[in-house]
Amino acid sequence: MAREADGLSFLQTQGPEGIDKLALTTRADSFLEKFDNWVQSHSIVPFVFDTACCSLEYGWHFNDQFAHDSFSPEQIEACDSDLLLIGGTINLKTYPLIRKTYEQMPKKKWVVAIGACPMSGGPFPSYNVVKDVSKDIPVDIFIPGCPPTPQDIMDGMKLLKQRIEMGVMASGNS
Amino acid sequence: MVTPNSFLNYYSGKLNVIDDSNAELILEPNEDIKGIFKKLKEEFGFIMLIDIFGLDLLKKKSFDPQNERRFQVVYILLNMEMHLRLRVVVNVDVEKNEVLPSCRDLWAAAHWCEREIWEMFGISFGTESEKRLLSVSGLKGFPFRKDFSFNGLDESLDSEESIFENITDVPKYKLNLVDSFSIGPIHPALKGSMKLHLQIEGDGILNSQLEVGYLHRSIEKLCEEKLYTQIIPLTDRLNFFSAASNNIGWCKAVEDLVNIEISDKAKAMRMVASELARVSDHTQCIGSIARAVGMFEPIQLSISIKEIVSSLFERLCGSRFNSSISRIGGMSVEVPSGWVNDCLTTLKVISKKVDEIDTHLTRSTLWIERLRTTTLNAYDAIDLGITGPNLRACGVNYDIRKVSPYYFYEDVEFEIPLGINGDCYDRYLVRIEEIRQSLKIISQVLDSLPLGKMCVDKLKTELDLNPLNFAPNLCEGYSMTETPNGELGFFISSDGENRPYRVKIKGPSFFSAQAFSSMLENTKVNDAMISLCSMNIVAGEVDR
Numbered sequence: 001m002a003r004e005a006d007g008l009s010f011l012q013t014q015g016p017e018g019i020d021k022l023a024l025t026t027r028a029d030s031f032l033e034k035f036d037n038w039v040q041s042h043s044i045v046p047f048v049f050d051t052a053c054c055s056l057e058y059g060w061h062f063n064d065q066f067a068h069d070s071f072s073p074e075q076i077e078a079c080d081s082d083l084l085l086i087g088g089t090i091n092l093k094t095y096p097l098i099r100k101t102y103e104q105m106p107k108k109k110w111v112v113a114i115g116a117c118p119m120s121g122g123p124f125p126s127y128n129v130v131k132d133v134s135k136d137i138p139v140d141i142f143i144p145g146c147p148p149t150p151q152d153i154m155d156g157m158k159l160l161k162q163r164i165e166m167g168v169m170a171s172g173n174s
Numbered sequence: 175m176v177t178p179n180s181f182l183n184y185y186s187g188k189l190n191v192i193d194d195s196n197a198e199l200i201l202e203p204n205e206d207i208k209g210i211f212k213k214l215k216e217e218f219g220f221i222m223l224i225d226i227f228g229l230d231l232l233k234k235k236s237f238d239p240q241n242e243r244r245f246q247v248v249y250i251l252l253n254m255e256m257h258l259r260l261r262v263v264v265n266v267d268v269e270k271n272e273v274l275p276s277c278r279d280l281w282a283a284a285h286w287c288e289r290e291i292w293e294m295f296g297i298s299f300g301t302e303s304e305k306r307l308l309s310v311s312g313l314k315g316f317p318f319r320k321d322f323s324f325n326g327l328d329e330s331l332d333s334e335e336s337i338f339e340n341i342t343d344v345p346k347y348k349l350n351l352v353d354s355f356s357i358g359p360i361h362p363a364l365k366g367s368m369k370l371h372l373q374i375e376g377d378g379i380l381n382s383q384l385e386v387g388y389l390h391r392s393i394e395k396l397c398e399e400k401l402y403t404q405i406i407p408l409t410d411r412l413n414f415f416s417a418a419s420n421n422i423g424w425c426k427a428v429e430d431l432v433n434i435e436i437s438d439k440a441k442a443m444r445m446v447a448s449e450l451a452r453v454s455d456h457t458q459c460i461g462s463i464a465r466a467v468g469m470f471e472p473i474q475l476s477i478s479i480k481e482i483v484s485s486l487f488e489r490l491c492g493s494r495f496n497s498s499i500s501r502i503g504g505m506s507v508e509v510p511s512g513w514v515n516d517c518l519t520t521l522k523v524i525s526k527k528v529d530e531i532d533t534h535l536t537r538s539t540l541w542i543e544r545l546r547t548t549t550l551n552a553y554d555a556i557d558l559g560i561t562g563p564n565l566r567a568c569g570v571n572y573d574i575r576k577v578s579p580y581y582f583y584e585d586v587e588f589e590i591p592l593g594i595n596g597d598c599y600d601r602y603l604v605r606i607e608e609i610r611q612s613l614k615i616i617s618q619v620l621d622s623l624p625l626g627k628m629c630v631d632k633l634k635t636e637l638d639l640n641p642l643n644f645a646p647n648l649c650e651g652y653s654m655t656e657t658p659n660g661e662l663g664f665f666i667s668s669d670g671e672n673r674p675y676r677v678k679i680k681g682p683s684f685f686s687a688q689a690f691s692s693m694l695e696n697t698k699v700n701d702a703m704i705s706l707c708s709m710n711i712v713a714g715e716v717d718r
Contacts, residue, residue, distance in 0.1 A: 048360070050364055052366055052714060053714065056364065088367075088389075092310040124396060124408075126395055127324035127395075128392050147496065
């Protein structure tokens with residue numbers, strides 16, 4: 001599956017004899033698939049669903065990407081993005097909304113849950129808090145912590161990049 | 175002329191005087207409650223309603239189901255001239271369908287409190303109060319009752335109502351222009367989730383409503399199952415921009431309940447921690463307003479100040495945001511060696527950055543023009559129960575650090591900045607000046623940091639400070655501190671166990687959120703986000 005197994009990196013294929021090599025070594029559809037994954041791993045569009053305190057650590061960074069082109073407080077719509085970032089407690093009132101957001105996203109999508117709350121309810125074992133988001137929303141990467149440090153989040157994102165390059169996703173549409 | 179004495183004499187029989195500034199009045203529902211409240215407000219000057227909450231006595235040891243009423247509703251009233259707090263307790267029996275009179279017309283702040291009590295305890299204040307506020311629609315039963323158990327949702331219980339009633343006072347030819355839409359629940363400035371419903375005509379807002387409950391985690395219910403020390407991390411998550419001041423508020427409330435006197439060094443370090451939290455909270459508020467207006471440099475500066483403060487906290491206690499820095503009877507950690515010097519040098523960096531924000535914003539014509547919206551006058555602010563910088567921006571000089579000083583606030587030198595117009599620009603000015611005053615307080619305290627231990631010696635107190643055995647006697651009390659958003663109060667009712675019987679958190683943002691809906695009328699749509707950020711409504715504190 002990995003690119004190195006074929007002994008050919010994408011940059012090598014850009015050379016003068018690259019196309020001939022490709023014709024010999026890879027099938028066209030698998031090449032296109034790899035190319036797709038490579039592109040996607042560099043141009044991921046996150047939809048930040050931040051509900052509570054965990055958003056403090058990463059929120060400003062992700063939102064600042066939008067701040068450069070327009071200062072409007074709107075986010076990119078769910079149907080245009082391919083990474084769902086869940087940060088913070090999900091309660092019964094928010095849960096239908098986050099499921100709806102997930103369904104609106106295109107078929108090829110990844111989900112990262114940040115903090116203890118989306119994976120276990122965190123320090124709030126109460127009637128109103130959803131204990132495990134992954135029952136309805138297949139989650140790719142869980143980043144534990146209350147809240148996780150920026151280093152933890154960066155590590156999680158690196159893992160996510162590997163998954164995207166391999167074309168693996170929890171939603172099972174690969 | 176009303177004096178404390180004339181008030182005490184009038185209710186001499188019924189009134190329990192707790193201390194100089196606190197008293198309790200117990201009423202039965204067959205009395206003329208509305209008349210008593212009217213007298214309290216108009217004659218004795220209790221113009222501000224701090225909070226209303228319910229209490230279920232079912233599991234109390236002293237409760238006698240035959241002769242006593244099961245529920246209590248507690249009103250906390252404040253007289254701002256005499257600094258007198260009155261706790262009015264009304265006993266209610268829900269089984270006999272007793273309905274309490276609503277005091278919305280006396281204090282506008284009562285509306286959301288009454289709605290919360292209805293959905294949590296089933297105590298009715300008339301039909302207006304019977305709407306859900308925090309809990310999810312379709313929830314069976316009343317969650318804060320002691321015999322509640324959660325078993326699923328029933329969607330048929332609540333019928334969907336349209337948020338806005340049909341407009342009648344708009345001319346017929348304009349009806350086509352009236353439209354409504356919702357923003358949310360993701361907050362653009364990361365202050366938790368809430369939903370803003372707007373009804374607009376052109377770009378003017380006719381009606382607005384802030385829907386809350388998207389972050390309701392029922393912290394108050396969880397507190398009843400936890401030990402007193404286990405509650406400290408939960409309070410971190412109330413206003414997560416200034417976690418340290420919430421911890422300190424909770425610990426102070428418990429210490430006031432059992433009369434522990436903490437050491438001088440712990441007092442000083444608590445002041446430092448809460449003022450650092452105030453700096454970081456106010457800068458992120460200014461940064462979020464700058465984001466809504468569209469100014470880039472102040473955002474970066476505010477993020478860098480927030481980063482400096484969180485790294486100071488990291489060096490102090492190991493955690494960046496949710497610090498859980500205080501313990502009952504002191505602080506969790508000793509001050510690391512060199513931290514005080516580091517803090518004093520970074521204060522200079524912070525004050526330089528604050529000056530830089532000041533030069534970018536305060537005289538900028540764009541900034542002034544965009545922020546001269548959503549004016550709130552002092553009368554409405556007091557009526558709606560707003561506290562903290564939002565109240566001081568209206569020109570009301572009320573700060574708990576000055577009025578009833580705790581720790582060393584009466585010894586340090588600082589000033590309370592006040593606004594005049596009560597609009598977004600004044601709220602910004604008050605906040606940026608409060609940052610400077612906080613820096614002044616920190617440097618004064620650190621310059622003369624007392625020596626001693628951080629925690630209370632176990633031999634000195636009669637109470638067992640071991641977290642498992644720590645149990646106050648049968649008592650209840652309300653204690654408040656001045657957090658960045660205003661008055662954060664904790665009402666604790668203890669039954670002699672090592673877990674509290676009932677905890678009520680008075681979050682300042684709860685009342686700001688309630689006021690926000692009515693403030694937006696007759697403003698423009700693109701001002702909505704600016705005023706939402708300038709009120710600094712944090713969902714963790716609203717929904718709890």
